[in-house]
Amino acid sequence: MKLKLSPQTVLILEAFLDHPAEWKYGYDLSRLTGLKSGTLYPILMRLADRKLLETSWETSELGKPPRHMYRFTPEGMQFAREQRTSRGTGPVGLPILNEAQG
C-alpha cells in the first residue's frame, strides 16, 4: 500500500499500536505523540481515507456532545505491524522519535 510514512505518521501508527483495540480521541493522540492538531488531523484523514483507520462518534452521556474516536481497521493493524517490522524498530523507538519532535 502506497502511503507516505513521515516520522509524524510513524508516531501515530505507533500510538495506535500500543493498544490497537482501543478507541482513541484526537486530543489524546495529540498528547501521546506531541503533534499539533494541524499535523495530526491531515494524517488521520489520510489514514481513514485509505481505510487503515475506522472512525466513530462516541455515544455521549446526556448533555455532553459526542467525540470522534479512531482505531485501526484489521488492514491498518496489519499495515502498521508490517511497517514496524520493515523499519526494524519496536515500540522502543517511540520515545526516540518523540524526542526528535521536541
Place this chain on the structure above:
Amino acid sequence: MGRVRTLAERLLRAMLRHAPEERRAWVEAMLRELDFIGLDSEWGEWAALSWALGCTTAIFRECVRGWGTWLGKRCLNLLGVQSEKGEKKMNSTGKKTLGVLAGVGLALALGVSLFFLRNVIADMLLAVGIPRTMWSHILSVIVPAEAIVVVAAILLWRKRRAPIAVGMLLTGFVMAAHVVVTLATH
C-alpha cells in the same frame, strides 16, 4: 468560557460552515475536542486557540489539496489524458509539463492577487506617511511578490518538485523583465 476559548470555538464553527462537505465530519470532530483541551492547565484557553488555529490550517490545506486535484484532473483532460488508466500511463514529459504549468499558474495567481491588493497596500503605506510613488509601489508590491516566488521555488526545488519551481521561476522572470522594461521606458 473565556474570550480566547470562545474565539477558538467561533473559528472552528466558521470552518464547519465553509469546509467541503466530505470534510465536515472532521471539522465537527475537531470542534468537539475543543471542549477537552487545556482544562487542567493555566494556559488552557491559549492551548484551545492553538488547537483551533492548527485545525483551521489543516482544513485549509485539505481544501487547497482538493482544488489542486480538481485542477490537475482538468489539466490532464486538456493534455488529452482522459481515464484513470491513462493517468497512470502518463509519461514523465507530460507530468513535467503539468508541473511547469502548475508553477506558472501559482505565480500568476500570486501576481494577480497582489495586483488587486495594490490599492489597499498603497492606502496602508499612506496611513503611515509613505506617499504613493512608483518606488513605493515597486518596493511594497513587486519586490515582495518576486521574493515570494523565489523562496517558494527554492522550497519546491528542495522538495523535488522541480517542474513547479521552474514554472514559478519562469513567470517570476517574465514579471521582473516586465518591470525592468517599464522602468527603462520611463
